[in-house]
Amino acid sequence: MADYLTSDVVDKILNSVKEEYEKLPKLNIMILGKTGVGKSTLINSIFGDSLVRTGIGRPVTSDIVKVEKKDFPLALYDTPGLELTGDNAYDSLSKQVIDVIREGFESSVNGSGNEIHCLLYCVSSASHRFEPSEAAFLKKIADKVKGYNVPVIIVLTQSFSKRDAAELRGVIEAENLPISSIVPVLAQDYEIDVDMVKKAYGIDDLAEIIAEILPEAIQNTFIALEKANLKLKIKRARGVVATAAAGALATGAIPLPIADAAVLVPDQIAMLAGITSAFGFPVDKGALMTVISGTIGSAGATVLGRNVVSGLLKLIPGAGTVAGAVVSGATAAAITYALGEAYVQVLTAVSRGEMKMSDINTEIGREEINRMFLEKLKMRRLPSGEAEEESEVFKDIGDDSEER
Ligand SMILES: Nc1nc2c(ncn2[C@@H]2O[C@H](COP(=O)(O)OP(=O)(O)O)[C@@H](O)[C@H]2O)c(=O)[nH]1
Ligand SMILES: [Mg+2]
Structure with missing residues (x-):
């Protein structure tokens, strides 16, 4: 032999x-939502925990951090630890988000590869709250980024109650926002009681929706990286x-x-x-x-x-x-x-x-x-x-x- x-x-x-692998173009994802709604948990369940745990964050604006890992074709734009309370916080963040998206869009003409391919906006089903200021913020972002070809997916995180998730979906749908979809997920098993566990769900559906909305060239990167x-x-x-x-x-x-x-x-x-x-x-x-x-x-x-x-x-x-x-x-x-x-x-x-x-x-x-x-x-x-x-x-x- x-x-x-x-x-x-x-x-x-x-x-x-x-x-x-080297040929795969870099996928740029922005994730927004209040602290504690489960952004990091969500990213972990889609891509595995390697990016969040071992990635290196670099601030690109006062509140937005770009997390990357060497030889890994994914950049995550995150807002870690941002307490969104009051109109001022929302105003300031919406300016930063739109700036980053516009700059990425404009520079990508020169092949910089910084364009945001997808925006995941997380709202927690468990919080039972979707305040008017947050609704206004989301509406502003969704309206503005439309011009830069950035699809927005609203992720209803921590949806251990499907009834709560359905209710929240109804509230958001009533806003008639220019968004791609609303997806309820439970990214990790949730222990309701010592003898009762709600199994994680919805991440596979979310992955399929993300894959569908991405441009063909970036799709391969997402499919290679996702673990969901x-x-x-x-x-x-x-x-x-x-x-x-x-x-x-x-x-x-x-x-x-x-x-x-x-x-x-x-x-x-x-x-x-x-x-x-x-x-x-x-x-x-x-x-x-x-x-x-x-x-x-x-x-x-x-x-x-x-x-x-x-x-x-x-x-x-x-x-x-x-x-x-x-x-x-x-x-x-x-x-x-x-x-x-x-x-x-x-x-x-x-x-x-x-x-x-x-x-x-x-x-x-x-x-x-x-x-x-x-x-x-x-x-x-x-x-x-x-x-x-x-x-x-x-x-x-x-x-x-x-x-x-
Ligand atoms: N069981 C369960 N816990 C979750 C889920 N999403 C978030 N959490 C918990 O909620 C807390 C905040 O989550 P984290 O991802 O850090 O939120 P972030 O601040 O938006 O990044 C953590 O203790 C998570 O373990 C989920 O889908 N299932
Ligand atoms: Mg986080």
């Missing part, structure tokens, strides 16, 4: 994932697979996975990197190697090698040597699709806690991945949705895996 080859391929994927909605990641990852499979179908120039060498073409490497980025995992070299060896690499090639290569070569006129062989577009698409879908399935299982990254890099993990790969390969689904024509190659694979 030529592990050095697999390792080389994995290094290429690791590099490509790194580039993929696995479906968004799966959908994005499967989009990457479909694109790669369609590309393989069009070009068909995929080298055969032969003997014990995993030969991946750049499009497949980009696909694996894109999937990894959608799930937002730190890359684990061992796990990636197993995925490759369990699918089209060493172990998979035993299956592919025995049945496919000989089968394929019969189909390819003039293919004297294994090394020079390429497969048809349809077959290339099917292999690419199966590799991508198997990898998506692995990362989904890891995200759900059904599998550990470290479990993957074992004999059992590899067999499981191989099983997934063959199952996907048997589906023979093409990105266009057409059924693939029957081929000897797929009969071979089907026969072989059914025996196992």
Whole structure:
């Protein structure tokens, strides 16, 4: 088994994932609301606690702080510890908010990347209060930022009572504000009593709404960073697979996975990197190697090698040597699709806690991945949705895996 080859391929994927992360444009989110309504808790539950706990805050105005972390494509504009009492406090803050948003909007023309992509305005359902001064403040902000393309989402935080949340929603809706949506959430489980816990909810819906309102280019950043909605990641990852499979179908120039060498073409490497980025995992070299060896690499090639290569070569006129062989577009698409879908399935299982990254890099993990790969390969689904024509190659694979 030529592990050095697999390792080389994995290094290429690791590099490509790194580039993929570096390429993600910075997402700028502003979060507003009174102290104690649960802004930090909300951000933690969307992005994990790493930003709030380890990010570095820098004041941009007297009350607004920009929190960032090195090599992390998210900037959070927060108002920590701001006591919003009285019209003066609201007046002063609305000026600062609009200044920051306008400056970001104007400078982004020069590519500074400081434009605010989304404004989360938090009101606590638990406080039972939405004062006229706060309503006026929110109305002013929502009206002003409309001109700078900043969507506003009102988050009803600490909504352990859905009835209170519905009531508050009614009050805010009556204001007829130019906002994108009102979303009730309970960001963390809430202990009502020693024997009664209200489970957290709504963060996945909020994540979906945020993803929808963001411009396409920033969406990928959000999906890579968020930790609240696995479906968004799966959908994005499967989009990457479909694109790669369609590309393989069009070009068909995929080298055969032969003997014990995993030969991946750049499009497949980009696909694996894109999937990894959608799930937002730190890359684990061992796990990636197993995925490759369990699918089209060493172990998979035993299956592919025995049945496919000989089968394929019969189909390819003039293919004297294994090394020079390429497969048809349809077959290339099917292999690419199966590799991508198997990898998506692995990362989904890891995200759900059904599998550990470290479990993957074992004999059992590899067999499981191989099983997934063959199952996907048997589906023979093409990105266009057409059924693939029957081929000897797929009969071979089907026969072989059914025996196992
Ligand atoms: N159980 C529970 N506690 C929350 C929730 N949101 C906020 N809190 C609590 O409310 C307090 C204030 O929250 P924090 O996020 O610091 O508010 P901030 O000042 O707006 O950033 C903290 O003690 C949080 O633990 C929630 O969704 N569930
Ligand atoms: Mg806070």
